[in-house]
Amino acid sequence: MGLLTNLRDSILRVTDGLFAADEPKRIGIYGPPNAGKTTLANRIARDWTGDAVGPESQVPHETRRARRKEDVEIERNGQTVTIDIVDTPGVTTKVDYKEFLDHDMDKEDAVRRSREATEGVAEAMHWLREDVDGVIYVLDSTTDPFTQVNTMLIGIIESQDLPALILANKTDLSESDVTQIANAFPQHETVPLSALEGENMDEVYTKIAEYFG
Amino acid sequence: MPHQCIECGRTFSDGSKEMLSGCPECGGNKFQFRPGGTSEPSTDPTPQMENSSVGLSASSEASAPSEASAPSEAASSTDTLDPTDTTESPADRSDTSDPTGSSRDTPSGRDATDDTESASDRAAGDAGEDTAQASARSDVVTPDELDRASREVEPSDQDDATEPRPDIDELRDELNEQFESIRIVSPGTYELNLMELYDRQEYIISLQEDGRYVIEMPDAWGVDEE
Incomplete structure (x- = not known):
């Protein structure tokens, strides 16, 4: 699978170079675990293609492999923006199988999930290095955004000069604090939303078209 | 010379490859x-030199030049001196109750030397253990000695003390530089070291249970990167 993926990606890279103007931009959905990345990816995919990207879960690290949804056409203001969405595993600096034991999982499954999640983080970081043209950074607005992971990832994204849209997710929850997210990264625009409830998706799509069109 | 053969005393410069296949x-x-x-x-004979046969020579050979081994080993182990582990040297067995420790104005390396002695003694078994060694194992270090030991180590750290943090x-x-990626x-x-994962060109695709991992080498397929 690695070989095939590698070959396909290589071919895609070559074609990207040839038809750069016409190819859809590949937008990575990044963020810490359980921020709602897959929920957002599914929301976008369902809204514009009718299909989902992957299963959502309350359990952290449900997404352990980057999943791509290609040719998502988003219409805004009479124009169409086509993007490829890459839903990436949640990025973290530590993965411990014990955190899965609370989610009705036996030790063997938890250890395997932990290993796969670690591989997923490695994959997500690799994608960030060379395979994405823009980033949607999803944060859980009920949690403190001042973390090493967020600071480091936003720093990498900025150093790459990638266009980045920061989303403050989970505004449907009472503990949501969008201001805290906006204050953490004042150099970027922050858009509040609830991917689960579909709140404020109009503005999200407008910003996606603006940033990545 | 940083390295010395403890068999024949031949010295080697730091980084010498000669010694890699033996002296x-x-x-x-x-x-x-x-x-x-x-x-x-x-230049630095200490009272326990006469006891040096229980020192490094236990792990080397009786023919090793004992006057060369003990002091230099002491000097090199000073930095790692653990104050809690500085039991009395064999020569001090009668002085352990002396609160002033006045009879122990010997170089700082002595205690460290004793550490190596007791270690090598253990390795060599109980043969030749005398009352001094028994005393060294059983006696408790006094607060005064602890204080002195800690002060004696300080000069070697003076560079750290003067440099700004x-x-x-x-x-x-x-630290990130030193960490492995996973x-x-x-x-x-x-x-996970995110920067390391981000920086490396290889792509880790599979972790194995035994700690190994499989990476994808971008160049292995002859594909030009960019």
């Missing part, structure tokens, strides 16, 4: 490290 002189494969040539073997970001960067703390528990 070319005598074929010995035990060497000691002597930083900066600071310790001249015969490094910036926390620099420190973090330095550290397996225990099965199912991993620590």
Whole structure:
């Protein structure tokens, strides 16, 4: 699978170079675990293609492999923006199988999930290095955004000069604090939303078209 | 010379490859490290020199030049001196109750030497253990000695004391540099160095249970990157 993926990606890279103007931009959905990345990816995919990207879960690290949804056409203001969405595993600096034991999982499954999640983080970081043209950074607005992971990832994204849209997710929850997210990264625009409830998706799509069109 | 064969005394410069296949002189494969040539073997005799047969020579050979081994080893181990572990040397067995410790104005390395002695003694078995060694194992170090031991180590750290503390970001960067990209703390528990994962061209695609991991080498397929 690695070989095939590698070959396909290589071919895609070559074609990207040839038809750069016409190819859809590949937008990575990044963020810490359980921020709602897959929920957002599914929301976008369902809204514009009718299909989902992957299963959502309350359990952290449900997404352990980057999943791509290609040719998502988003219409805004009479124009169409086509993007490829890459839903990436949640990025973290530590993965411990014990955190899965609370989610009705036996030790063997938890250890395997932990290993796969670690591989997923490695994959997500690799994608960030060379395979994405823009980033949607999803944060859980009920949690403190001042973390090493967020600071480091936003720093990498900025150093790459990638266009980045920061989303403050989970505004449907009472503990949501969008201001805290906006204050953490004042150099970027922050858009509040609830991917689960579909709140404020109009503005999200407008910003996606603006940033990545 | 930083390295010395403890069999024949031949010295080697730091980084010498000669010693990698054993001492070319005598074929010995035990060497000691002597930083900066600071310790001249015969300039610093200590009272326990007469007991040196229980020292390093236990692990080397009886024919090894004992006057060269003990002091230099002491000098090199001073930095790692653990104050809680500084039991009395054999020569001090009758002085352990002396609160002033006035009879022990010997070089700082002595206690460290005793550490190596007791270690090598243990390795060599109980043969030749005398009352001094028994005393060294059983007696408790006095607070006065602890204080003195800690002060004696300080001069070697004086550079650190005068230099300004490094910036926390620099420190973090330095630590990040040293970390592996993925550290397996225990099965199912991993620590990840995100910068390292981001920076490396290879792509880790599979972790194995035994700590190995499989990487995808972008160049292995002859594909031009960019």
